[in-house]
Amino acid sequence: MSDIGSSALDGPASRRRWIGVAVVCIGVMMSFVNVSSTISALSFIQEDLHISGPTLIWVSSAFPLVMVSLLMSAGTFGELYGRRRTYFAGVVLVGIGSLIAFLAGNAGVLITGQAVMGVGAAAAMPTGLSIVSNTFPDQHERVRAIGVWASTAGIGLAVGPLISGALLDTFSWHSAYLINVVLALVGAVLVPVFIDEGKHPSRRLDPVGVVLGTVTAAALAFAIIEGGSRGFATAPSIAAYVLLAVSLPAFVAVELRHRDPMLDLRLFRSPSYTAIQLAAGSAMFGFVGIALLAILYLQRVAHLDALSTGVHMLPWMLSYVVVSAVAARVVRALGFAATLTAGLVLMGVGSLALLRVGVVDGYDAMWPAILSLGIGSALLVGPSTAAAVNSVSSLQAGMASATVNTFRQFGSMLGVSVLGTLVTTQFPQNLTRDLAGAGLGPGVARDIVDAASQGTGLEVSAALRPLLDQAVPEAFTNALHLGFAVGGVALLVAAIPTAIFVRQR
Numbered sequence: 001m002s003d004i005g006s007s008a009l010d011g012p013a014s015r016r017r018w019i020g021v022a023v024v025c026i027g028v029m030m031s032f033v034n035v036s037s038t039i040s041a042l043s044f045i046q047e048d049l050h051i052s053g054p055t056l057i058w059v060s061s062a063f064p065l066v067m068v069s070l071l072m073s074a075g076t077f078g079e080l081y082g083r084r085r086t087y088f089a090g091v092v093l094v095g096i097g098s099l100i101a102f103l104a105g106n107a108g109v110l111i112t113g114q115a116v117m118g119v120g121a122a123a124a125m126p127t128g129l130s131i132v133s134n135t136f137p138d139q140h141e142r143v144r145a146i147g148v149w150a151s152t153a154g155i156g157l158a159v160g161p162l163i164s165g166a167l168l169d170t171f172s173w174h175s176a177y178l179i180n181v182v183l184a185l186v187g188a189v190l191v192p193v194f195i196d197e198g199k200h201p202s203r204r205l206d207p208v209g210v211v212l213g214t215v216t217a218a219a220l221a222f223a224i225i226e227g228g229s230r231g232f233a234t235a236p237s238i239a240a241y242v243l244l245a246v247s248l249p250a251f252v253a254v255e256l257r258h259r260d261p262m263l264d265l266r267l268f269r270s271p272s273y274t275a276i277q278l279a280a281g282s283a284m285f286g287f288v289g290i291a292l293l294a295i296l297y298l299q300r301v302a303h304l305d306a307l308s309t310g311v312h313m314l315p316w317m318l319s320y321v322v323v324s325a326v327a328a329r330v331v332r333a334l335g336f337a338a339t340l341t342a343g344l345v346l347m348g349v350g351s352l353a354l355l356r357v358g359v360v361d362g363y364d365a366m367w368p369a370i371l372s373l374g375i376g377s378a379l380l381v382g383p384s385t386a387a388a389v390n391s392v393s394s395l396q397a398g399m400a401s402a403t404v405n406t407f408r409q410f411g412s413m414l415g416v417s418v419l420g421t422l423v424t425t426q427f428p429q430n431l432t433r434d435l436a437g438a439g440l441g442p443g444v445a446r447d448i449v450d451a452a453s454q455g456t457g458l459e460v461s462a463a464l465r466p467l468l469d470q471a472v473p474e475a476f477t478n479a480l481h482l483g484f485a486v487g488g489v490a491l492l493v494a495a496i497p498t499a500i501f502v503r504q505r
Helices: 011-049 053-081 083-103 107-135 139-168 173-194 207-230 235-257 265-269 271-301 306-312 314-334 336-356 362-378 381-390 394-437 442-454 465-501
Strands: none
Touching (some): 011 053, 011 083, 011 139, 011 306, 053 107, 083 107, 083 173, 107 139, 107 381, 139 173, 235 265, 265 271, 265 394, 271 306, 271 336, 271 362, 271 381, 306 314, 306 362, 314 362, 336 362, 336 381, 336 465, 362 381, 394 442, 394 465
């Protein structure tokens, strides 16, 4: 019996199966709603709770850190103990974490809520994809179903800023977390009705691999987040590198010798499989990282509120959803290699096109670029996931889904960490140079740069106000240009091995 209803291809059973796909989509939507809603609410959270910049970073980073650390092991538990059971637990945990965040009165409780949501998302994301993969034995139909599943990421990113923006403009930041509480209640009711239980017929627990894999992923994720917030040469970052240097070789050695490993590393002997994982990670690197920079431009340069920012990002998110709906047909016509390569090129070109965005009237130059980014990401996110799952046997679908989700989440963190760090370090340098060129003394310039970097107000004379009104947005826009350039070049470079090595199955 399949995971979602009957295996019948027509009639009520088929409709029930596709309703089941929609239910599975709730899990991925909840994850991206949390990401986008949290980003929209960060300034409100900092103002209300009076928390420092590094602590604020952990408010947004606790969720991806926990999720990426547990993705592989959670996917394994779903194969061993039941996909429906694991997915149901994941949806409920995301709801509980959202409720904790809603009730939070300080940063510690809010970070705890984000961590609980991360545990739930780690269970729901790979298990949900495994459910979809095991339900559709026909590869073309599977690609279409996975495309539907993946398109909900864009819906979550689009809905999050719009709904949370409307809530933030009316209520406190706590209200942004009610979205997932409602989704969790809906999911908890529908999962037992439309999703049947399913397990791997012969999978065995790999306890040492689970522990080492979790430690390795956590060390790498922590190093990325800590490096982006405080610097890659700090003591905590170095400690994470040391732990990674020990755990990674041990994990590889254990998995290569285990008869039923949590992660079959022999799959990476295939250049095609490896290139597909690279494409999946690169897709989310651009999807989340460049979107964050675009949102920063709209909020800090164009000075839009949360709701207006979400509306201005709609060309990206709507084009993503629309093209995702036909991405399976594109794959069927062109093949995986051409589709993935085209997606990377479109995203890379779109990111480089954002270099035309200026301080004044920037959106006229912005919307064609984000439209290209939306179309490109739609040709990448779903098809790369489908390509990874289709590259293995149906019995390895759960492992492949957990692996591709892990690569995607690491790509997301790298996008935020690398591109965000470039902007936050380049902005004060740009502003310092511009203020020095305008003849300001080092002491006054330093106070202005510190205030602008931390987002705090600074009283200045009326004579200086016109200079700052011009210098600050110009310095920040130029810093964003560096991030757009690095992101665009990285995506275009990733297109090369994708075009060369990805093969069709």
